Amino acid sequence: MTYKGYLIDLDGTIYRGSEPIPAGKRFVEELQRCNLPFLFVTNNTTRSPETVQERLAKMFDIHVAAETIYTASLATIDYMKDAGRGNKVYAIGEAGLIDLLLAAGFVWDEEAPDYVVVGLDNDVTYEKFAIATLAIQKGAMFIGTNPDKNIPTERGLMPGAGALIAFMETATQTKPIFIGKPEAVIMEKAVQRIGLSKEEVLMVGDNYETDIRSGINNGIDSLLVLSGFTPKEAVPSLPVAPTFVIDSLDEWEFDR
Structure with a gap:
């Protein structure tokens, strides 16, 4: 099917620490070219969306709006506002x-x-x-x-x-x-933010335990890219298979 939006991990998927992943940059630029909505969904709470935005631009030449970055901090705030305890x-x-x-x-x-x-x-x-x-x-x-x-x-x-x-x-x-991946809270809030249904989005990441589990556990299709945490040799023995597995984001076809 053709996905209308993408939820994307950062470290290990778009970059690796301070090292660029060139396919990650090309993936984001193709999303922008196709005018497909996307949201970076990250468990990192040490940086604000504006700080992440600046880091992406300065270190990796990836230029996105701060609104495309959804951290576990923001999901926590959304949850607390809904809880209404004070x-x-x-x-x-x-x-x-x-x-x-x-x-x-x-x-x-x-x-x-x-x-x-x-x-x-x-x-x-x-x-x-x-x-x-x-x-x-x-x-x-x-x-x-x-x-x-x-x-x-x-x-x-x-x-x-x-x-x-x-x-x-x-x-x-x-x-x-x-709150954070692979829990339901951040995924429910991310889907709300991107303005699509779970069936219309794809969760993209390198870590089976957080990124891919967040898709599997919450009814969202998942794309495991073997550029970071989960190694290729682990794929055959994963308890529940991702919807898709690729070696590089360059292999992804947006109109599949």
Whole structure:
């Protein structure tokens, strides 16, 4: 079938760390040429959409509007607004999460917040965990931005947001509400943002556990590109096959 819109992962799909994936740039440019709507759906909460937009332009010569970038931070805010529990929040995270929460009208509260949001924080401290733990014990809703246990870096696999969230889950004996891929929240919100039905969009990514699972688990067709996390040798033994598997985004035919 011909898809009317695309939900696309970034790292490992459009670029790899600080290394360009030329096929990723060509893929985006072909979408723009065909006037096909697309949304970059990323679990990264450390950068704002504007920061991601600038990075794409400066490092990879990919020029898109900030509105095409949907982070787990934005999905978290959308979820909190729907939940309607109040506007007080405490968060463990970086500027790409905290600045957006405050800009969306939430008020910082360390004593009795309505929500505790935990994302990746490279400067996390025991005291931050302590404040969050006490707030959850008092009844704050516990939200985890995304379940990624590790993030790939030049140093190797480093602790991800999921590792910090697991710490909090142990400390509070409370299960979080997860927002990011492969959870339903971010995918439902992304489909709403792009203005199409699930049947009309394709989820494109390199990581079976997050990108492809987000499609499989939520009734959205998926395209696994073997340019990043999931290796080719793993494909035959995947528990549920992606809708499509390709070695490079250059192989994709938009009018299939």
